[in-house]
Amino acid sequence: xxxxxxxxxxxxxxxxxxxxxxxxxxxxxxxxxxxxxxxxxxxxxxxxxxxxxxxxxxxxxxxxxxxxxxxxxxxxxxxxxxxxxxxxxxxxxxxxxxxxxxxxxxxxxxxxxxxxxxxxxxxxxxxxxxxxxxxxxxxxxxxxxxxx
Numbered sequence: 001x002x003x004x005x006x007x008x009x010x011x012x013x014x015x016x017x018x019x020x021x022x023x024x025x026x027x028x029x030x031x032x033x034x035x036x037x038x039x040x041x042x043x044x045x046x047x048x049x050x051x052x053x054x055x056x057x058x059x060x061x062x063x064x065x066x067x068x069x070x071x072x073x074x075x076x077x078x079x080x081x082x083x084x085x086x087x088x089x090x091x092x093x094x095x096x097x098x099x100x101x102x103x104x105x106x107x108x109x110x111x112x113x114x115x116x117x118x119x120x121x122x123x124x125x126x127x128x129x130x131x132x133x134x135x136x137x138x139x140x141x142x143x144x145x146x147x148x
Contacts, residue, residue: 009023009030009032017138017139017141018034019034072146072147073122073125073147074143074145075119075121075144075147076144077119077144078110078117078119079110080110080137080138082111082112082137082138083132083133083137084110084111087109093134095108095145097130101127104120105120106118106119107120107145110138121147126147127145127148
C-alpha cells in the first residue's frame with residue numbers, strides 16, 4: 001500500500017459520516033480513526049502490519065516530520081436528506097467560499113420529505129470550502145462546509 005493510496009483513504013474518511021475505517025490489502029492492514037465527529041481530518045493513521053516488500057517508509061517518515069495540523073471546524077448536516085446551497089432554485093446561495101459567517105447563521109438547507117431543516121454555522125469563521133455539491137443526498141453528521 002503506497003502513500004498515495006493511504007492519502008486517498010484519509011480523504012475518504014474525512015468526507016464520510018464515519019469515524020473509523022479499516023482496510024486490508026495484500027497482507028497490509030491499515031486502520032484510520034477520527035476522534036471527534038466535528039473534526040474533518042482523521043486524528044490517527046497507522047499501519048498495523050505489512051507484508052515483506054511493501055514500501056511503508058515514506059508514510060512513516062512523513063508522519064515523523066510533519067507537524068500535526070490544527071483541528072478543522074466543519075458544519076455538518078443536521079439530518080438525512082438532500083442538501084441545498086440556496087433557498088430556492090435560481091436564487092443565490094446562502095454563503096460562498098471566503099464569506100464570513102456568524103454562529104447560528106443559516107448557511108444551507110437539508111430537505112427530507114418536503115421538510116426543510118436549516119443548516120446553521122456552529123461558530124463564527126470564514127467559509128473555507130463547500131464539501132458537498134448542491135442537490136446531494138447526505139446523512140446526519142455529513143461534513144458540508146469547512147470553516148477557516
